[in-house]
Amino acid sequence: MARLPLYLRALNGMAERGIATVSSEDLASAAGVNSAKLRKDLSHLGSYGTRGVGYDVEYLVYQISRELGLTQDWAVAIVGVGNLGRALANYGGFVSRGFRVAALLDADPEIVGDDIAGLNVEHIDELEAVIKRRGVSIVVLATPAAAAQELCDRVIAAGVTSILNFAPVVLSVPDTVDVRKVDLSIELQILAFHEQRKADRMSGGPLMAVDSQ
Amino acid sequence: MARLPLYLRALNGMAERGIATVSSEDLASAAGVNSAKLRKDLSHLGSYGTRGVGYDVEYLVYQISRELGLTQDWAVAIVGVGNLGRALANYGGFVSRGFRVAALLDADPEIVGDDIAGLNVEHIDELEAVIKRRGVSIVVLATPAAAAQELCDRVIAAGVTSILNFAPVVLSVPDTVDVRKVDLSIELQILAFHEQRKADRMSGGPLMAVDSQ
DNA sequence: AAGTGTGAATACGTTCACAGCA
DNA sequence: TGCTGTGAACGTATTCACACTT
Numbered sequence: 001m002a003r004l005p006l007y008l009r010a011l012n013g014m015a016e017r018g019i020a021t022v023s024s025e026d027l028a029s030a031a032g033v034n035s036a037k038l039r040k041d042l043s044h045l046g047s048y049g050t051r052g053v054g055y056d057v058e059y060l061v062y063q064i065s066r067e068l069g070l071t072q073d074w075a076v077a078i079v080g081v082g083n084l085g086r087a088l089a090n091y092g093g094f095v096s097r098g099f100r101v102a103a104l105l106d107a108d109p110e111i112v113g114d115d116i117a118g119l120n121v122e123h124i125d126e127l128e129a130v131i132k133r134r135g136v137s138i139v140v141l142a143t144p145a146a147a148a149q150e151l152c153d154r155v156i157a158a159g160v161t162s163i164l165n166f167a168p169v170v171l172s173v174p175d176t177v178d179v180r181k182v183d184l185s186i187e188l189q190i191l192a193f194h195e196q197r198k199a200d201r202m203s204g205g206p207l208m209a210v211d212s213q
Numbered sequence: 214m215a216r217l218p219l220y221l222r223a224l225n226g227m228a229e230r231g232i233a234t235v236s237s238e239d240l241a242s243a244a245g246v247n248s249a250k251l252r253k254d255l256s257h258l259g260s261y262g263t264r265g266v267g268y269d270v271e272y273l274v275y276q277i278s279r280e281l282g283l284t285q286d287w288a289v290a291i292v293g294v295g296n297l298g299r300a301l302a303n304y305g306g307f308v309s310r311g312f313r314v315a316a317l318l319d320a321d322p323e324i325v326g327d328d329i330a331g332l333n334v335e336h337i338d339e340l341e342a343v344i345k346r347r348g349v350s351i352v353v354l355a356t357p358a359a360a361a362q363e364l365c366d367r368v369i370a371a372g373v374t375s376i377l378n379f380a381p382v383v384l385s386v387p388d389t390v391d392v393r394k395v396d397l398s399i400e401l402q403i404l405a406f407h408e409q410r411k412a413d414r415m416s417g418g419p420l421m422a423v424d425s426q
Numbered sequence: 427a428a429g430t431g432t433g434a435a436t437a438c439g440t441t442c443a444c445a446g447c448a
Numbered sequence: 449t450g451c452t453g454t455g456a457a458c459g460t461a462t463t464c465a466c467a468c469t470t
Contacts, residue, residue, distance in 0.1 A: 069409030185306035196282030
């Protein structure tokens with residue numbers, strides 16, 4: 001379920017603040033969903049709540065982490081060390097929960113050899129070797145659009161089946177491979193759309209349906 | 214519709230390659246969706262296709278751009294000029310289609326005054342003034358989690374109603390405000406979940422349902 | 427009394443399949 | 449003939465509402 005990470009984050013916050021037990025109502029509002037949905041989601045993992053009481057925070061953190069596969073640690077390679085790749089390498093959120101940046105790779109000889117976030121940037125020629133040697137199972141593509149598909153193919157050929165793509169292209173992959181895409185300009189375009197509708201509503205008439213999140 | 218930006222990108226690519234007309238089938242596969250869905254999406258904008266022929270690429274680009282509000286230009290302020298903020302400021306995709314980075318703001322005196330992507334980083338104290346003076350209507354929050362809610366409140370008080378949030382927190386906002394959230398570690402967690410299921414499938418038994426994208 | 431777990435009802439998005447138009 | 453536009457069928461996700469447990 002795509003919402004488990006959200007619940008997990010809310011629960012971690014509560015655990016830090018020493019909260020031992022939480023109701024579906026409270027956890028749901030902390031995660032920004034409604035309580036029936038939350039209960040249904042959690043019920044898929046098993047019956048981890050106690051009627052009349054709520055959920056044990058620590059226990060639920062463990063169960064969700066296990067479900068998400070965060071009890072093991074995943075080696076991540078970042079391909080493309082431009083501004084975005086650098087930001088990702090420095091992003092604390094990766095290291096904190098089960099992810100380890102195991103390699104930074106780039107094609108630019110200016111960048112290869114630099115130290116970023118304690119890691120040495122390696123040449124893209126090493127891609128296949130690095131993936132195998134370090135057991136990389138998730139690759140983050142932060143390359144220009146033009147290079148993304150080719151690198152994607154190489155990464156898949158090297159055995160990776162999970163890719164997080166920041167390049168603004170639709171990657172074509174076999175359906176054994178999971179791709180998630182983050183497209184910054186698409187996010188902005190959706191906001192602009194909503195912004196425009198608000199402006200329209202002030203004056204002339206609107207025309208079509210919206211979606212949220 | 215959240216998929217219009219996807220179609221738009223595919224269409225722009227086709228326009229560049231000099232393709233004048235496209236069928237729902239072809240456009241759908243370029244955008245990575247199925248053709249019935251594409252036709253239904255486009256039909257909400259009006260009847261811009263020609264039966265037996267397809268869609269005129271240029272015309273459809275214009276119609277979608279208009280629908281998304283990209284025929285006007287939007288002033289965007291980036292709040293938080295750490296690694297991610299810097300990456301966003303340098304990201305070409307913003308400038309290209311209707312978005313203009315109008316301000317970079319940060320609290321750190323080390324960073325204030327720096328020139329990044331041709332813009333001077335201003336102090337966060339200037340936030341409200343800058344928003345008003347430059348007609349900023351979309352704000353990108355790229356701050357640490359701890360600072361996000363407070364800055365979000367200030368931004369809303371200054372009249373902004375569209376926020377793109379990169380900080381790993383659920384922002385609480387009035388429902389007149391649109392927030393889109395990009396959470397890098399959540400994307401990775403979802404990939405890890407799928408990765409684990411693949412591993413499980415090899416050996417023991419799986420347990421629950423999955424979702425895609 | 428409080429709050430989970432879950433069938434039943436509802437809403438939503440997707441896909442099918444084809445009538446109708448160029 | 450080819451392809452759009454769209455009702456109808458379908459499947460899935462969300463929400464309701466309450467029986468049941470602690």
